[in-house]
Amino acid sequence: MRVEIEGEPVCVARVDNEVFAVGDTCSHANVSLAEGEIVGYDIECWLHGSRFDLRTGIPDTPPAVVSLPTYLVTMVDDMAVIERKK
Numbered sequence: 001m002r003v004e005i006e007g008e009p010v011c012v013a014r015v016d017n018e019v020f021a022v023g024d025t026c027s028h029a030n031v032s033l034a035e036g037e038i039v040g041y042d043i044e045c046w047l048h049g050s051r052f053d054l055r056t057g058i059p060d061t062p063p064a065v066v067s068l069p070t071y072l073v074t075m076v077d078d079m080a081v082i083e084r085k086k
């Protein structure tokens with residue numbers, strides 16, 4: 001899902017029991033990654049198919065070559081608290 005944190009679009013994704021948060025804007029072009037699909041620990045961009053590792057923000061496949069920002073996710077009960085990494 002797409003959320004905003006301090007005005008920045010963030011893609012929040014769950015893989016099994018883990019929750020990850022990365023910048024929502026694909027680094028190849030200006031589209032929302034939250035509209036893509038989760039493949040293992042990757043989020044796949046719906047437009048050209050780049051896959052980004054949700055744990056690191058690093059693109060695993062082209063055409064994207066620039067990493068996404070990543071966010072710190074802490075689970076409090078059933079709620080995900082998402083913070084900018086410092």
Ligand code: FES
Nearest residue numbers: 026028029045048
């Ligand atoms: S816009 Fe995401 S891979 Fe091109």
